[in-house]
Amino acid sequence: MERINLALVGCGGMGTRHLYGLRTLARTPFNRIDLKALCDINPENARMAAAEAGKLLGVEPAIFTDLEAMAAAMPELNAVDVVTDPAVHHEVSCKALDLGLHVMVEKPMAITVRACLMMIQAARRNGRVLSVAENYRRDPSARLAHHMVTSGAIGTPYMGLFHDVSEGDRIFITPWRHLKNRGGPLVDMGVHFADLIRYQLGEIHEVYGDVRLVEPVRRKADTMWRPYEYYQKQYEDMAPVVTADAEDSSVAVFRMVGGATVSWVVGLGGHGGCSTQLILGTEGCIEGYGTRGGRVRMRRGRGDFQEQEEMLAQAEGFEQDAVSAHFFPTGLTAADREVDWKLLAMEYCEFGEAIAEGREVEVDGKEGMKDVAAVYAVFESAMTGGAVRMAEVESGEIDAYQAEIDAALGIL
Numbered sequence: 001m002e003r004i005n006l007a008l009v010g011c012g013g014m015g016t017r018h019l020y021g022l023r024t025l026a027r028t029p030f031n032r033i034d035l036k037a038l039c040d041i042n043p044e045n046a047r048m049a050a051a052e053a054g055k056l057l058g059v060e061p062a063i064f065t066d067l068e069a070m071a072a073a074m075p076e077l078n079a080v081d082v083v084t085d086p087a088v089h090h091e092v093s094c095k096a097l098d099l100g101l102h103v104m105v106e107k108p109m110a111i112t113v114r115a116c117l118m119m120i121q122a123a124r125r126n127g128r129v130l131s132v133a134e135n136y137r138r139d140p141s142a143r144l145a146h147h148m149v150t151s152g153a154i155g156t157p158y159m160g161l162f163h164d165v166s167e168g169d170r171i172f173i174t175p176w177r178h179l180k181n182r183g184g185p186l187v188d189m190g191v192h193f194a195d196l197i198r199y200q201l202g203e204i205h206e207v208y209g210d211v212r213l214v215e216p217v218r219r220k221a222d223t224m225w226r227p228y229e230y231y232q233k234q235y236e237d238m239a240p241v242v243t244a245d246a247e248d249s250s251v252a253v254f255r256m257v258g259g260a261t262v263s264w265v266v267g268l269g270g271h272g273g274c275s276t277q278l279i280l281g282t283e284g285c286i287e288g289y290g291t292r293g294g295r296v297r298m299r300r301g302r303g304d305f306q307e308q309e310e311m312l313a314q315a316e317g318f319e320q321d322a323v324s325a326h327f328f329p330t331g332l333t334a335a336d337r338e339v340d341w342k343l344l345a346m347e348y349c350e351f352g353e354a355i356a357e358g359r360e361v362e363v364d365g366k367e368g369m370k371d372v373a374a375v376y377a378v379f380e381s382a383m384t385g386g387a388v389r390m391a392e393v394e395s396g397e398i399d400a401y402q403a404e405i406d407a408a409l410g411i412l
């Protein structure tokens with residue numbers, strides 16, 4: 001099997017988790033990826049990740065603080081995995097693509113639609129793979145819901161609800177997640193949700209929405225529950241208070257190309273929360289769009305809800321692909337403590353196959369851009385006060401909200 005020499009660029013919280021994904025993949029017969037190098041502008045983060053990689057993979061990769069210097073020093077590299085914060089995804093990815101490297105980039109694909117379009121062009125002109133690491137839809141719960149919707153198990157979907165609001169004023173993982181020019185909380189979480197909505201219900205035609213900044217002052221959480229050493233250190237170093245300028249609350253209606261409408265209520269702040277995910281069809285409904293380590297359940301007609309186990313037992317024609325079946329033989333992930341790493345391993349596996357065998361990746365640049373555009377459509381609608389067409393947001397014709405970010409970051 002052709003080997004892929006990979007460098008991880010961005011060795012923070014998610015970068016550390018990617019190392020666990022690589023370790024998970026390395027234990028399978030599907031692995032063709034060798035981690036050769038780490039790059040982070042913060043040398044301390046690169047050093048920590050190298051030590052972690054040494055423990056997980058048995059070899060400490062070389063460390064760098066500059067992408068071009070890394071590529072010059074290691075001509076054997078084929079690909080990079082970009083896990084920096086989103087404000088520089090386009091800059092790092094375009095540079096890597098122009099150096100002839102294949103790119104897998106974390107979600108959100110980029111900080112604005114224009115930045116996504118730059119990346120798509122860079123991949124095209126260099127003939128390189130560009131894959132967006134969107135993990136939620138890869139969970140078997142999302143795959144099963146997708147099978148049920150597309151096979152007509154609930155008839156024709158006519159409405160959806162995607163309501164996910166967590167109240168409070170706590171800093172959401174990192175301070176940068178509250179800054180508009182670095183990818184606020186709605187973009188950070190919203191791209192996952194937009195991706196699930198598009199995955200289950202098809203393309204979005206038009207969006208009408210509103211956004212608010214409800215918590216302009218964010219406070220450090222009382223504890224950091226993530227066990228990784230990196231997250232603990234990040235938490236210790238974190239300022240007690242962050243002034244937020246990125247909106248944290250949103251409401252929208254998505255009119256889908258297929259005729260359904262979706263109600264979107266997504267936020268992280270304020271004094272009340274909600275969590276309802278529903279796909280309503282003419283002959284039944286599905287609770288949940290699927291998510292990492294999540295569950296879905298389904299009702300046919302006016303019968304009782306079937307839990308995921310029963311849905312799986314009765315799902316005619318539903319089959320997991322070989323890699324997914326290897327990691328999730330029961331088709332259930334809710335109690336799987338390694339689900340995060342396994343989904344990452346699946347992303348790496350697909351990326352490696354795309355490079356070595358020329359297969360298409362599921363979430364390519366265009367798909368990743370559509371997720372970013374769907375979230376920004378809510379912001380753009382709030383700016384214009386009317387509905388916006390997705391085609392105009394995706395082409396960059398409607399960009400009043402994002403123009404400020406593009407100008408600040410020099411995205412031309």
Ligand SMILES: NC(=O)c1ccc[n+]([C@@H]2O[C@H](COP(=O)([O-])OP(=O)(O)OC[C@H]3O[C@@H](n4cnc5c(N)ncnc54)[C@H](O)[C@@H]3O)[C@@H](O)[C@H]2O)c1
Nearest residue numbers: 010011012013014015040041042045083084085086106107
């Ligand atoms: N798919 C998921 O479930 C999931 C979960 C968490 C984070 N993420 C995504 O992963 C990305 C990283 O998030 P995080 O929480 O790890 O952030 P983080 O702040 O913990 O880490 C970012 C790292 O990138 C480094 N960096 C910044 N600019 C760089 C550059 N130009 N070159 C090299 N390194 C650079 C920083 O020094 C830092 O070490 C984001 O896009 C985020 O949305 C995805």
